[in-house]
Amino acid sequence: MNAATPAVSHQAAGDPRPDQRPAFPFAALIGQAPLQQALLLAAIDPGLGGVLVAGPRGTAKSTAARALAELLPQGQLVNLPLGASEDRLIGTLDIETVLRDGSVRFSPGLLAKAHHGVLYVDEVNLLPDALVDALLDVAASGVNTVERDGVSHSHDASFVLIGTMNPEEGELRPQLIDRFGLMFELQNCFEPAMRQAIVKARLAFDLDPQGFRAGYAGRQAAYVERIRAAREALPQLAFDDAVHAHVSALCIEAAVDGLRADLVMLRAARALAALEQAVAVTAEHVDRVAGAVLIHRRHQRDGQAGGDAYESEAQRQADAGGAADRPAGSGADAASASPGADENDWGYLPPEPAPTTQVKGVIPLGAKKR
Incomplete structure (x- = not known):
């Protein structure tokens, strides 16, 4: 449309x-x-x-x-x-x-x-x-x-x-x-009644x-008046500590970078309060604008996403680092054969000697032929 x-x-x-x-x-x-x-x-x-x-x-x-x-x-x-x-x-x-x-x-x-x-x-x-x-x-x-x-x-x-x-x-x-x-x-609209209403309006x-x-x-004139009145009311609206705390909690939970999200959320909540001619900015105003503020700034926190994987990787590296100090027979075969063996020792094989082969020496060339 x-x-x-x-x-x-x-x-x-x-x-x-x-x-x-x-x-x-x-x-x-x-x-x-x-x-x-x-x-x-x-x-x-x-x-x-x-x-x-x-x-x-x-x-x-x-x-x-x-x-x-x-x-x-x-x-x-x-x-x-x-x-x-x-x-x-x-x-x-x-x-x-x-x-x-x-x-x-x-x-x-x-x-x-x-x-x-x-x-x-x-x-x-x-x-x-x-x-x-x-x-x-x-x-x-x-x-x-x-x-x-x-x-x-x-x-x-x-x-x-x-x-x-x-x-x-x-x-x-x-x-x-x-x-x-x-x-x-x-998003694309897949509701038949809604699609028909949109198309009819456009055709009309x-x-x-x-x-x-x-x-x-x-209704257009009403929107114009609402914007004018909201712009006039905007400077008179302040934020109390409870609103600040709520904004901070939402931004911390979303793991945003920097403080821009906090500032935008406060200003957007104030603009919404002014649009509705409210006497003060409330946590409800914050909640209603939070989605539009955070949708493109949200990150997954390290403690929530990937934390288990990070711990597993750290444990694997620690185990691998101590493999050289393990005695022979402490690998997977020994662990399965010895009841009570440390189950973290699985996957490690004891060192084995490798045969060596004598290589024929190379005769160096004379100075003039180099």
Whole structure:
């Protein structure tokens, strides 16, 4: 259910410009409640680091990303194409100004264009690592700093980063995937009623986009108001020690690397509390966002996974190290023949003499023939 929309979306909850095709309404997405929640949290607090949406082809990844942009105040959606250069992303020296006036001027890139909007990266796993690293840095900090080609420039770049990928086409490196604040995995739908509802909605939208959108105008406006109110409430919400302790326990149990998961989980729980206009952040809010925070950061702890194997390997090496000191007859045959023999001695054979053969000597060549 992928809507074909342009690179820049229209104003939130309003009609598209004459030269723009309408987007599929966010409120009309079917069976995507967890993904919708993750996208709304990123819209409320762009400092979360964005949302990575993984899933097979045709699961409405791009449709959901484009639909979210329409709910933001400026309704701006910027696409980062796969072939984009680093200069196109972060900005660079304005060559035209240099040649014309001889002065140094900064030429903004896509990060500046996406300010207060959505930066959408389809197939982010196929982008060069350096490009992904650069955009994730800016997504987390909200500031783009360029120091190159004689240019020293900084500008605000607060945007909702949404990356999509099909795992069948390759994975992101662990260092990069960890930088995304939230992750959500879409699955193919095999429920007949759900599939029929999705297809009917898409066909209705394609047949009459404006009429279809009109039916969801009220719910779209409600989403816009919820995001606005949540952004205003966000700074007033604090975390108590119990919430901090709960977050720490979940991250320790998941054996995450570093403290990024703790920070993202706290911020995501706060954004959820603000979305629901709660008076405080609670452990329940934490539990409801923990899955999206930990799904791409979770590791198996050494004490739980592989611990028995590690102990067995250590014991085997210790036994092997002491084999040279064992007396003859302490191997498997002796152990089976002697009741009460150490059962850890199995598998070791006593040393046996090996015959030697005299090798004919080699006559060295003279100095001149060498």
